Amino acid sequence: xxxxxxxxxxxxxxxxxxxxxxxxxxxxxxxxxxxxxxxxxxxxxxxxxxxxxxxxxxxxxxxxxxxxxxxxxxxxxxxxxxxxxxxxxxxxxxxxxxxxxxxxxxxxxxx
Amino acid sequence: xxxxxxxxxxxxxxxxxxxxxxxxxxxxxxxxxxxxxxxxxxxxxxxxxxxxxxxxxxxxxxxxxxxxxxxxxxxxxxxxxxxxxxxxxxxxxxxxxxxxxxxxxxxxxxxx
Numbered sequence: 001x002x003x004x005x006x007x008x009x010x011x012x013x014x015x016x017x018x019x020x021x022x023x024x025x026x027x028x029x030x031x032x033x034x035x036x037x038x039x040x041x042x043x044x045x046x047x048x049x050x051x052x053x054x055x056x057x058x059x060x061x062x063x064x065x066x067x068x069x070x071x072x073x074x075x076x077x078x079x080x081x082x083x084x085x086x087x088x089x090x091x092x093x094x095x096x097x098x099x100x101x102x103x104x105x106x107x108x109x110x111x
Numbered sequence: 112x113x114x115x116x117x118x119x120x121x122x123x124x125x126x127x128x129x130x131x132x133x134x135x136x137x138x139x140x141x142x143x144x145x146x147x148x149x150x151x152x153x154x155x156x157x158x159x160x161x162x163x164x165x166x167x168x169x170x171x172x173x174x175x176x177x178x179x180x181x182x183x184x185x186x187x188x189x190x191x192x193x194x195x196x197x198x199x200x201x202x203x204x205x206x207x208x209x210x211x212x213x214x215x216x217x218x219x220x221x222x223x
Contacts, residue, residue, distance in 0.1 A: 034211075034212075036214075041199070041217070041219070042216060042217070043115070043201050043202075043203070043214025043215050043216055043217050044154070044201075044203075044214050045214065046211045046212060046213065049211065087154070099144070099156050100156070101146075101153060101154035101155075101156075102153075103153050104153070104154075
């Protein structure tokens with residue numbers, strides 16, 4: 001069961017780049033790394049998923065080192081609307097395992 | 112395309128009653144997972160269904176059960192409700208293993 005560790009909270013300012021790191025020391029060979037964003041009283045929203053190296057989409061980048069024991073979600077030029085809780089999930093959803101969300105990182109973006 | 116739909120959005124029940132929550136996944140998605148979210152415990156996995164079969168189950172008592180129909184719609188049932196069952200119940204659907212999962216808005220259950 002891959003456990004994840006993230007910072008509890010982070011603060012940033014509009015226009016800055018934000019990097020949130022997640023530790024997952026016992027990640028399994030066939031595990032993917034997925035990041036979700038959640039606003040209050042809403043369901044989590046998929047941001048990005050990767051297996052190794054770097055993945056980029058229109059909203060974020062995901063950096064995964066060679067040992068895959070950690071991953072970093074990078075949000076370029078954040079805005080106030082990026083204030084949310086960000087979860088790192090190892091393994092993905094579906095399949096014969098128990099998905100474990102950590103407590104997430106509460107990101108607050110200030111004007 | 113339509114997203115994951117959960118009904119009802121809000122529910123108030125009395126201790127000891129039972130409740131059934133519904134989840135309609137995105138068309139074509141065969142995997143449906145259920146989660147409980149509380150301020151104290153965070154997001155906890157309840158169970159996952161794929162093609163009408165429960166594929167995995169989290170660490171919850173037997174009062175929590177679910178099922179999936181042939182059209183992939185899923186229901187979750189909680190019997191003998193306890194105050195501690197008050198939570199946001201979330202459903203997520205995905206096409207298959209390790210693919211992007213989409214969550215519904217959730218059902219806010221309050222047990223009084």
